[in-house]
Amino acid sequence: MSDHNNGQVVIVGGGIAGLATAKLLSENGIPFAIVERSYKLGGHTKDWACMATDNCNRCHSCAVFDYEDFVTSSPHGEILLRHELFTVTRSTSGLRSVGIRCIDSGAERELPATALVLAVGFEPFDPIEKGFWGYGTVEGVMTLSDLNRLMRLDDLNKLRPDNGGPLNLAFFQCVGSRDKTIGADYCSQYCCAAAIRAALRTIHQYPESKVAIFYIDLQIVGKTAQTLMDQAQEKGVRFLQGVPGEIQPIEDGGLQVIFEKDGQNVVERFDWIVLSIGQRPSSSATAIARITEAPLNEFGFFQTRSQSDPVRSPLNGVYIAGSCSGPANIPDVAMNAGKVVSAIIKDIEQTI
């Protein structure tokens, strides 16, 4: 196919969604510019740890490196770190350009844009928001994000008891997801599989570990789901239906939870409790929506046209990529980026 030299596509957000979109644009000869507000590319995925045991468990976090390598060496693109969007100029038929600003120097620039891709991602739910399970106050309660950080720093040993006994932890699923009271009555899609992977990874490093997963419904979707589940059962991960409502710190420094099992109340003690936090709309979604006039949906994610057209904003010339249109895991994001680029190619071809 010939090159589309009709001006560049501006991508706001250089997380895995922005990078995957940029890669496919570049591979199809379409120039792009990535406007990223932080100092680095990669977004949240750069914070997650590898979940491999004897083999890769397909958390896909490290895919970001392949994308980044490709995009940063592409001759078709420009990468603007520490920049943000502040205006959008439209023409009668669609977009003309966008105005961007350097966050540090305040210097402004005009970028020509045939299309604008919003890929501003998500925000991990902060359990402090609702004082959930004493996060932030009760020692031993952490988030999946905290656990990822520990694993990344190779500090999992810090979770072992001082006497060297087995590591004893429980995951609480759906924290900040599937919860109407906080406007998040949706499933965050990634966390069931991510918790199972983290459980497997923990047991792999410390085979004596005792791991329980408290869940509402397990959403283990897709190719690797069943294998993960089978592995977890084989390794003795306990799956317990129903997330306990309360965590009580007890004298020995442990955490006590009460849950129901076979109609009986069971009291159990854990050393650590990991809250599997959900995906919330990006903190900059409202600001970007104001600047671009791209509408948000009832949950605060960017609205798309329909289930069958899940990447075009109702606003012409604007496309929504990755988790800023709704919670997603990395394979979803990669697939979604393909759909974005296919929509852009189609729309460009129609206008010429």
Added chain:
Amino acid sequence: MLNLLKNNSLSCTVPNQSALVVGNGLTASIVVAAIKGVGLDVTHARFGSNSSTLFHSCDNESFITFLDALNEQLPTVEGPQWGPTEIVPSENGFVVTFDSGESHEFGSVFLAIEGALKPAPKDLPAEVTTITPDRPTASVVSSVCFLLDYKEITNPSIGAHSIRVALENQMAGGHSFVLLRQTPVKGLLGETLYEAARLAGVRFLRYGTEPPKIERLSTPIESSARFKVSVVDIIESGEEISFDCDCVFVGANPIIERLPDGFRNLLTEETDQQGFLIQDSVHCLAGKSFHRGVYCVGPSSGCVDLFETMMTAASTAVDAAAWLNFANAPQSEEKMSVTEQCVRCLTCIRLCPHSAITLNAGASRSNVKVSTVRCMECGICVAECPRTALDLNSFLEDGFSSLIDRLKTETSEDAIVVFGCYRSAGHAISEINLPRNVIFFPVSCAGRLSESILSATLATRVKGILILGCHHGNCRSNNGTDWAGVRLANMSKRLGSLFGKVGAISYKTLAPNESARMLRLINNFSGSVCEISN
């Protein structure tokens, strides 16, 4: 057959600019439309069933309008029937040889067959039918029971569809029951749908390890219940609940009945319980297979969701366009050199994970030809060629030789060499400070490290060698990382007597985001090697 192809206006004059779609039904049409959408030429070869197993969880009316709109877009394509056929990767495409013996070259191939659903489990009464994408007409107000997660977890698209139909039936005045172990709340609106169904009065009953019992009532009288269902609800009461209903549907997962001929060497046929093709690599993402230019969309990959299939189709189409761009661009440099030492033993052809090597027909000098677009420069072939006839131009054998020369003379007492794949260790190293005694040498793939390189390195004054490959399943060249393990096992059998450095060589796997662990592995190795030698 080929005449059909030739007369087909869709097939293209430049063969490598075209895509071949093998399949039938809605899936194939969606894929064909997606490929045309990105401006590629398509040939559609018909294979398999025409009836679709794509589920959708949107309401009936909007779905019908949607289907009408889709039908307008979907191209009607006349294509050949797929017979016993062979697909062989060529230098920058695929040569497809039809059963007539004639061949045609395509740039990429798409597997877009409709799947089938497994039959209802045998221990259920024969009248229990599997849940299909079409909706039971709600003209007769009836009580309907959906049985999900029976024997294995139901594919979530089928689950979501069931909830939708249960809701519709309830709204029409019927009674709906959904028996499940895990509520499928797929997508942004899954929870909303579940909530709506619950509010409308659909009864969700959750069972545990004890499966529900479904009995056929023995004397069905007209208009009376036909099944008796008993289930222990583990959430609400823990007691057994029984009810009668008119029909029972069971969620059965998709299966691939048969891969079309020619695909077996390109894809694995193994599937998991939900019907997904298992490809043992993290790189098989968004409809891509391990082979560049080969794609797998829709039910054939276990995905029976209409919208997801459309998404995958679009995504693979764009990737195919990118691949064709790349494969047809003039390649400036050869990636490999082949010398006259080659004796056509075929080892490299057999081992190349990317099907990049072919025999150079009639050649007198270099006997094999390496496709510049297919070769991923892993160097597995270089390491395994018995004649050392091959070399990678960007990671020359000379690089190893000079390293080894250097190690012979100028190493400190406790030096160790870390060979790391540039994809993983090469990244991870940027965040750590290496201990003074460690020499890091990035390699194209752990599979590049031949036994001769390893022995020669070990024969220098270094204390040990640590090989860091990518985790199994994340190797860009499939089994490159495993090669390191295999060679090491071979060598360590001989090592003790040869060098007196038992345990002085070790192989570990790593991801690019494991800087901290990489440092620990290096320190541990360094420590253990120095301990042995002291």
